[in-house]
Amino acid sequence: MKIKCYDCGKESLETTYGNPCECGGLLEIVHDFSEADADKLKYVFQRRLSERMSTYASGVWRYKELIYPELAEEHIVTKREGNTGLYGSELIRQWLGIRTLWLKAQSENPSGSFKDNGMTVAISHGRSLGYKRFTCTSTGNTSSSLAMYAALAGCESVVLVPSEQVSANKVLQTMAYGAKVIEFDGTYDDGIRFYEQFGVELGLYICNSMNPFRIEGQKSIVFEIAQSLNWELPDWILIPGGALSNVTALGKGLLDLHSLGLIDRIPRVALIQAEGASPFHEMMIHGRRELIPVNRPSTIASAMNIGHPPSWRKAREFLKEHKGVTCSVTDEEIMEAKVLIDRSGIGCEPASASTLAGLRKLMAGGTISKDESAVCILTGNLLKDTDVLRKHHFGGGPGQADPHRVAIARLSLETVMSRL
Numbered sequence: 001m002k003i004k005c006y007d008c009g010k011e012s013l014e015t016t017y018g019n020p021c022e023c024g025g026l027l028e029i030v031h032d033f034s035e036a037d038a039d040k041l042k043y044v045f046q047r048r049l050s051e052r053m054s055t056y057a058s059g060v061w062r063y064k065e066l067i068y069p070e071l072a073e074e075h076i077v078t079k080r081e082g083n084t085g086l087y088g089s090e091l092i093r094q095w096l097g098i099r100t101l102w103l104k105a106q107s108e109n110p111s112g113s114f115k116d117n118g119m120t121v122a123i124s125h126g127r128s129l130g131y132k133r134f135t136c137t138s139t140g141n142t143s144s145s146l147a148m149y150a151a152l153a154g155c156e157s158v159v160l161v162p163s164e165q166v167s168a169n170k171v172l173q174t175m176a177y178g179a180k181v182i183e184f185d186g187t188y189d190d191g192i193r194f195y196e197q198f199g200v201e202l203g204l205y206i207c208n209s210m211n212p213f214r215i216e217g218q219k220s221i222v223f224e225i226a227q228s229l230n231w232e233l234p235d236w237i238l239i240p241g242g243a244l245s246n247v248t249a250l251g252k253g254l255l256d257l258h259s260l261g262l263i264d265r266i267p268r269v270a271l272i273q274a275e276g277a278s279p280f281h282e283m284m285i286h287g288r289r290e291l292i293p294v295n296r297p298s299t300i301a302s303a304m305n306i307g308h309p310p311s312w313r314k315a316r317e318f319l320k321e322h323k324g325v326t327c328s329v330t331d332e333e334i335m336e337a338k339v340l341i342d343r344s345g346i347g348c349e350p351a352s353a354s355t356l357a358g359l360r361k362l363m364a365g366g367t368i369s370k371d372e373s374a375v376c377i378l379t380g381n382l383l384k385d386t387d388v389l390r391k392h393h394f395g396g397g398p399g400q401a402d403p404h405r406v407a408i409a410r411l412s413l414e415t416v417m418s419r420l
């Protein structure tokens with residue numbers, strides 16, 4: 001395994017972790033899988049499914065050989081993350097009119113989002129280097145995950161969080177795990193710029209997704225999907241896009257599986273952004289060579305409220321080379337899809353629902369056919385954003401909007417029966 005700059009190709013030391021290369025490019029982990037044996041790997045991954053207590057009970061560390069083979073087990077900080085459900089929903093399938101649909105509920109992770117898949121690897125790496133203080137900037141999920149693993153490892157965390165357009169639940173979750181939260185005026189993009197400028201001087205271990213160990217861990221999401229489907233992936237995988245670490249990891253994971261011979265075809269990937277924060281989609285549909293940042297991104301899907309995604313070059317390369325597509329959806333479309341996902345019993349936060357909204361749009365536009373199969377990756381938990389839920393279900397005030405809520409003056413069998 002080596003660490004290389006994606007842009008200038010220079011090889012880096014392991015201690016450069018969460019900072020960009022001197023040239024400003026993103027670092028990337030390059031594995032040598034030339035000795036790997038696909039059948040043996042399949043056998044090992046299958047056997048580990050029955051693990052309950054060991055490190056390999058984790059849905060991330062089950063694939064250690066493809067993620068971070070060199071790391072000594074004693075350094076691993078795990079909460080048996082991953083192992084999330086892959087569900088079908090007849091309600092949603094019929095709403096779309098598609099042949100086959102699965103929903104991958106990353107919301108079932110220990111801190112409630114897909115961030116745990118990458119964070120367990122980043123924190124373990126940082127700990128192996130002797131770090132005791134970890135940091136990130138975040139719209140709330142990265143910080144919750146970071147704070148949880150840092151606490152688990154007996155370490156400290158300090159996080160930079162925009163003072164507006166983030167979910168209070170996520171900030172509270174982060175604080176509850178013991179992180180020092182520094183609020184600032186600005187967006188996630190300003191936080192990233194701060195680390196680009198001062199990351200090295202700070203001397204803390206940075207866990208944002210420019211950290212290549214995060215990307216390695218996040219690859220396990222598609223490894224799990226592939227293993228659950230007996231190494232036969234669907235025609236399409238839909239994923240939400242903000243900073244674009246998710247799609248970058250998905251692409252890298254798919255290429256790993258393909259080069260190892262664990263899958264024989266790479267499915268098409270659809271990257272979905274929220275209309276108010278869609279600089280990547282805009283670049284792709286207009287065929288621009290450079291991304292034009294959005295200075296004031298704004299969407300109800302606060303997890304994707306990002307105007308200058310750090311991983312855009314990597315994301316573009318994968319999507320271009322493997323017939324990927326992009327799409328943007330409005331906040332209304334996101335909420336319509338979210339209500340359905342919640343009602344299906346699976347549930348998710350707004351950002352995740354963009355995948356289903358995007359699938360519907362791409363079907364309506366003829367890009368995806370009803371005879372194809374798809375997986376939507378649901379990245380975060382329903383309870384991650386109760387402000388949005390409150391607004392939707394309470395509308396103008398408690399009890400007013402949702403037809404499932406009725407008020408009765410006195411609790412008696414007659415009054416309850418009269419409302420049934």
Ligand SMILES: Cc1ncc(COP(=O)(O)O)c(C=O)c1O
Nearest residue numbers: 241242243244245246303379380
């Ligand atoms: C719940 C959720 N969904 C989607 C995203 C977007 O993923 P990415 O920023 O990796 O593109 C994020 C933020 O990263 C998120 O927290």
Ligand SMILES: N[C@@H](CCOP(=O)(O)O)C(=O)O
Nearest residue numbers: 138139140141142208209243
């Ligand atoms: N939604 C994210 C924003 C992207 O963060 P990163 O982990 O990709 O750097 C968050 O929860 O902060």
